[in-house]
Amino acid sequence: MGQVPKVIGENQARFFCEKRHQKTKEFLKLHFDEFVENYNFTQDNLENNKIIWTLWWQGYDNAPEIVKYCVDNMKKLAHKNGFEFYCLDESTFDCYVQIPEYLKLKIKKGYISIANISDMIRVCLLSQYGGTWIDSTVFIHSFIF
Secondary structure, three states, X not given: OOOHHHHHOHHHHHHHHHHHHHHHHHHHHHHHHHHHHHOOOOOOOOOOOOEEEEEOOOOHHHOOHHXXXXXXXXXXXXXXXXXXXXXXXXXXXXXXXXXXXXXXXXXXXXOOOHHHHHHXXXXXXXXXXXXXXXXXXXXXXXXXX
């Protein structure tokens, strides 16, 4: 549990963790239960793990320079090492995964954050196609796999 138990005690730390987990489960059930229940998690292409996925919701052209630098480097290393590389955005993600319209509406209204939708897209992509997800702000110096 790290440093927290030393400060507040292990039982208290455990209590806070359990409370946080309960609140997280309630949030997920409230906002994503129907999606999880109805999503078809088929495994179309899991034999190909030489795929790298990333996402910048606003699109590569609208990304800050640091994100472009990280994504460009990812792409270069991916292709150099025989990996497929996909940098998805708001207009391209649904070529690979289907998000129900009611969730798309919640995204547009700001009820679901980009971070939350990114998590959903990641889970769907990896379960359906396999590969590796790398956040678009990660700089890769060299491949380790």
